[in-house]
Amino acid sequence: MLLKINNLKFTNNLKHLGFLCITLLLVNNITAQEVIDDVIAEEAPKKVDTTKTQNAKKVDGVAAVVGDYIVLDSDVDKAYLQLQAQGVNTDDIKPCELFGKLLEDKLYAHQAVQDSILVPDAEIRRNVDYQVEQFLAQSGKSMKELLEFYKKDDEKSFRDEMFEINKTNELAKKMQAKIVEEIEITPEEVRAFFERIPKEERPTFGTELKVAQIVAEPKVSEEEKQRVINRLKEFKADIIENGASFRSKAVLYSEDPGSASKGGKYTLNRKQPRMVKEFRQVAFSLQEGEISEPFETDYGYHIIQCDKIRGQEYDVAHILLSPKVSTEAVNEAKERLEKIRERIVDGKISFADAAREASDEKETRGDGGQLINPTTQDYNFELTRMEPELYSQIQNLKDNEVSLVLKEEDRTGKVKFKILMVTDRVNEHEADYARDYLKIKSLALDEKRINAIAKWQEEKILDTYIKISGEHRDCEFSSNWLKK
Numbered sequence: 001m002l003l004k005i006n007n008l009k010f011t012n013n014l015k016h017l018g019f020l021c022i023t024l025l026l027v028n029n030i031t032a033q034e035v036i037d038d039v040i041a042e043e044a045p046k047k048v049d050t051t052k053t054q055n056a057k058k059v060d061g062v063a064a065v066v067g068d069y070i071v072l073d074s075d076v077d078k079a080y081l082q083l084q085a086q087g088v089n090t091d092d093i094k095p096c097e098l099f100g101k102l103l104e105d106k107l108y109a110h111q112a113v114q115d116s117i118l119v120p121d122a123e124i125r126r127n128v129d130y131q132v133e134q135f136l137a138q139s140g141k142s143m144k145e146l147l148e149f150y151k152k153d154d155e156k157s158f159r160d161e162m163f164e165i166n167k168t169n170e171l172a173k174k175m176q177a178k179i180v181e182e183i184e185i186t187p188e189e190v191r192a193f194f195e196r197i198p199k200e201e202r203p204t205f206g207t208e209l210k211v212a213q214i215v216a217e218p219k220v221s222e223e224e225k226q227r228v229i230n231r232l233k234e235f236k237a238d239i240i241e242n243g244a245s246f247r248s249k250a251v252l253y254s255e256d257p258g259s260a261s262k263g264g265k266y267t268l269n270r271k272q273p274r275m276v277k278e279f280r281q282v283a284f285s286l287q288e289g290e291i292s293e294p295f296e297t298d299y300g301y302h303i304i305q306c307d308k309i310r311g312q313e314y315d316v317a318h319i320l321l322s323p324k325v326s327t328e329a330v331n332e333a334k335e336r337l338e339k340i341r342e343r344i345v346d347g348k349i350s351f352a353d354a355a356r357e358a359s360d361e362k363e364t365r366g367d368g369g370q371l372i373n374p375t376t377q378d379y380n381f382e383l384t385r386m387e388p389e390l391y392s393q394i395q396n397l398k399d400n401e402v403s404l405v406l407k408e409e410d411r412t413g414k415v416k417f418k419i420l421m422v423t424d425r426v427n428e429h430e431a432d433y434a435r436d437y438l439k440i441k442s443l444a445l446d447e448k449r450i451n452a453i454a455k456w457q458e459e460k461i462l463d464t465y466i467k468i469s470g471e472h473r474d475c476e477f478s479s480n481w482l483k484k
Contacts, residue, residue, distance in 0.1 A: 064103060064481075065467040067110030069168070071102045073470075096475035103466075103481055104457070108172035111460055117178065119170040121163075126269055126313070127170075128162045137258055179456050180449045185441065193444035194433050202431045205439060207383040210424040211394055212351055212369035215361035216337035217416045218329040225301075228321045232294040232303045235319060239291065239305075246291070246305045246317055255300065256320040257411070264317035271312055279304070283316050322414070330415055337405050337417045344402050344419075351402065351421050360416075370423070378438070380426075397422050454479075 061073040076099050083090050135146060143155060152158040197203075235253070238244040247263030254260040268275060268283055275283070278297045286292060286306035294301050300322030308315040340358050343349045349357070352368025359365040364372075370379050371390075381390070397403055403420045431440060457479050468481055475481075 061470070063099070063469055063472050064106075065465065066103055066106035067464050067466075068113065069106040069110055071099070071106060075102055096472075096477065099472055099475060100477050100479065100481065103477075104479070105168065105172045107457065107460060107464060107466075108175040109168045110464060112171040112175035112178075115175070115178070117171060117174045119167055119174065121167075122311075122313075123271075124163055124166045124170065126267070126272065127166050128159055129267065130274075131162065131166075132159070176453070179453055183445070183449055183452055185445045185448055189448070190437070190441045190444045191433070193447065194431070194440050197431075203443075204428060204430055205382075205436055206385075207428050208380045208426045209383060209386075209394070209422050210379045211371045211381060211390070211420060212355060212423050213361070213364065213371060213418050213420045214337065214340060214351070214355045214359045214369050215364075215416055215418045216333040216340075216358075217360040218325040218333040220323040220325050220329070224323045224325075228301050228323045229294045231321060232301060232319065236291050236293075236303055246319075250317055250319050253321070254319045255322050256318070259318070264319055265307075266316055266318065268314045268316060269312055279318075283314055286314075286316075325415065333415075334405060334407070334417050337419060341402055341405060341419050351400075351423070361418075369421075394420055394422055399423075399425050 062070050063073045063075070064071040076095050079098050079102065080090055080093075080095075083093070132143075132146070135141070136143065141149070147153070147155065147158055150158060152161070235244075235246075235249050239246050239249070247265075250260060250264030254264050256264065259266060266275070268280065270284065276297050276299075278295060279302065282292050282295050282302075283304050283306065286304065288306055288309055290306050292302075292304045294303055296302075300320050302318050302320050304316050304318045306314060306316050336358075340354050344351050344354055352370075355365055355367075355369030359369055361369075364370060371381070372379060373381050375385075383391070393403065393406060397420065399422050401421065405417050405419055407415065407417055409415050426435070429435075433440065461480055462483065466481060466483065468475075473482060
């Protein structure tokens, strides 16, 4: 949501929250911090085993110690590079601010350990495996190129470093979640928050739209579906009866671009739903070495082979074949939608009723075609934050005007047609308590959480061994890291 708040004093906390969110998302990419295992817990002043920290300084100076963790001098520079690599404008982010954020991360992680918050090592390793797989798949790079990019000599040292990064990050996230998990806000508190804002300093919310659509998808013939099913059955029979390689067939025939080159391989975990429901149900029903019967998902038809079961984790491979639609079916879908549009324009049926009656998109059909904003989970789309494709489709539409029939084709080549309508438009306006209650409630809850975290930090900083070294002691921190 676009906010325009002129009073800097009022927005200070909100800006701080945004900065925290940005840097938290990027902490996975910051170089791992060494964990000091031999901190000596004594009465104040507490001390740290100097042998280990002195050795660390020879390689990279220790900028700070926070409990059982250290922050290195180079970490601030590395954090800047990673922010810039992700497209973040760092011009207004001061080194002391970023250094303070690193101190916060270490305080969260340290306290999480003290509070016995657990992060299973197996879960962290799965995250590392997934991150590596995603990087290789999306970048098209080899493991050798990945190691060169991160300046690592071998895969083990790279994965070990990623493990430490992920574990520290998960501990910090769980600690933050624990601090605010029980914080709620009442309508009275929301109103009090809103009324504290001087009228001339109230936020301005950008133009928002509600958009509805009706979708027509070309129908796949039953003969084509059966052809694909039979083909998958032939693959299965060849593997079982003749010893053919499942992986080779996946490479040669699977239409899943994300796994075909890897022989259809995926690693699934019961606690981390990353695949569609039908795929997971079939995969987790298999025994080692077993191959499923063909089954359908939104992507087409699959067969799955279970390679290995390790507790909650399953190594599987699959082959995907997608039924092809005929030219006649494509033309039929377009003509069908054109007739629906004509009925709406002629006033014979409302857009919402037409969607309920004829749309092939089950996710929106019951709501009269209304699209749900995936970010806010409501029907409102802020114009300046709308996805470029959707924006291009509705930018010239007047309210209640029906678009022409539009053709869409996804990365798999699947075609569909749709018409759209802007069903409601709220122009840029000053915050109104009744109209914008949910947005104001979100801001009020954010402020309450910030205050709770600030109070927690203030208490834990005093209770935790913290040492800031060198020029970093000259920073003007928002928190009392120097314990003055």
